[in-house]
Amino acid sequence: AQSVTQLGSHVSVSEGALVLLRCNYSSSVPPYLFWYVQYPNQGLQLLLKYTSAATLVKGINGFEAEFKKSETSFHLTKPSAHMSDAAEYFCAVRINQAGTALIFGKGTTLSVSS
Amino acid sequence: KAGVTQTPRYLIKTRGQQVTLSCSPISGHRSVSWYQQTPGQGLQFLFEYFSETQRNKGNFPGRFSGRQFSNSRSEMNVSTLELGDSALYLCASSLTSGPQETQYFGPGTRLLVL
Numbered sequence: 001a002q003s004v005t006q007l008g009s010h011v012s013v014s015e016g017a018l019v020l021l022r023c024n025y026s027s028s029v030p031p032y033l034f035w036y037v038q039y040p041n042q043g044l045q046l047l048l049k050y051t052s053a054a055t056l057v058k059g060i061n062g063f064e065a066e067f068k069k070s071e072t073s074f075h076l077t078k079p080s081a082h083m084s085d086a087a088e089y090f091c092a093v094r095i096n097q098a099g100t101a102l103i104f105g106k107g108t109t110l111s112v113s114s
Numbered sequence: 115k116a117g118v119t120q121t122p123r124y125l126i127k128t129r130g131q132q133v134t135l136s137c138s139p140i141s142g143h144r145s146v147s148w149y150q151q152t153p154g155q156g157l158q159f160l161f162e163y164f165s166e167t168q169r170n171k172g173n174f175p176g177r178f179s180g181r182q183f184s185n186s187r188s189e190m191n192v193s194t195l196e197l198g199d200s201a202l203y204l205c206a207s208s209l210t211s212g213p214q215e216t217q218y219f220g221p222g223t224r225l226l227v228l
Contacts, residue, residue: 032213043118043204043219051214090157099169100208100215101147104157 002027002093006105014113019063019078021108023091026072032094033074034102035065039087047089050074061085086112115141118207118220126226132193135223139186139207145169146188147217148180151202160203163188164211192225200227 007022025031032051036044048059055067065076074091088109092102119138127133139146147170148160159172163182180190186207192199202224206217 034216036219041221043221044206045219046216049214049216092157094213095159095170097213099147099162099164099211100145100206100213100217101159101162101170101172102149102217103159104149106156 002031002095002103004091004093004103004105006089006091006108008108009106010109010111012111012113013081015083016080019076019081019085019110021076021089021091021110023065023074023076023105024072025074025091025093027093029097033065033067034092035059035063035074035076036090036092036104037087038090038107044090047076081110081112083112083114086110118205118218120203120205120220120223122223123221124224124226126228127195128228129195129197131195132191133195133225134189134191135203135205135225137188137190137205137207137220139188139205140218143207143209143218144186145208145211145215146182146186147206147208148188148190149204149206150174151204151222152200157204160190162211169211195227197227200225 003026034049035047091105095101145164147162162170182188202222204222206219208215
């Protein structure tokens with residue numbers, strides 16, 4: 001069965017610092033992996049997705065993630081944090097190959113200080 | 115193009131009542147999924163519909179049900195409400211049901227059960 005683990009429920013960085021949010025997955029089939037962001041009182045917005053085309057995936061707002069099969073990881077990074085990046089971030093994996101349903105990690109809240 | 119819309123946005127019910135939530139997907143999208151988001155359990159998958167057929171179902175009791183209409187609009191129903199059903203219910207739509215498809219989320223319906 002598929003599962004996702006996000007290491008660290010809270011991450012704090014200074015504005016301009018590197019952002020690193022960790023995600024490890026477990027999947028019995030080649031995984032489809034996603035990162036979503038949620039701002040307060042809003043739905044989820046897709047940042048990027050891995051669908052086996054390229055291991056380094058670039059997303060919106062300067063975020064990128066690298067798929068590492070040997071480490072079963074899909075960590076999210078951004079070289080320089082901005083105040084507007086403060087939000088909750090979710091890593092997700094497809095439940096199966098038969099649909100679009102997702103299993104989400106518990107989420108990581110990113111705080112950015114000036 | 116309009117995004118995913120969910121109605122109502124906020125709802126207050128009492129224990130034992132039933133509730134119906136509505137979701138209108140992005141125009142042209144044929145797949146709809148529902149998720150429950152709570153502080154304790156995080157984001158949990160409820161069910162997924164494609165062309166009026168349920169494709170996947172999460173691990174929720176039978177009190178939770180859903181359906182999809184021929185115009186792809188979807189409803190979910192919760193009968194005999196419990197306090198623990200208080201949550202943000204998110205609907206997501208995608209163009210088709212393929213595993214590479216992106217799910218686009220609505221703003222959610224916040225349900226409070228008293």
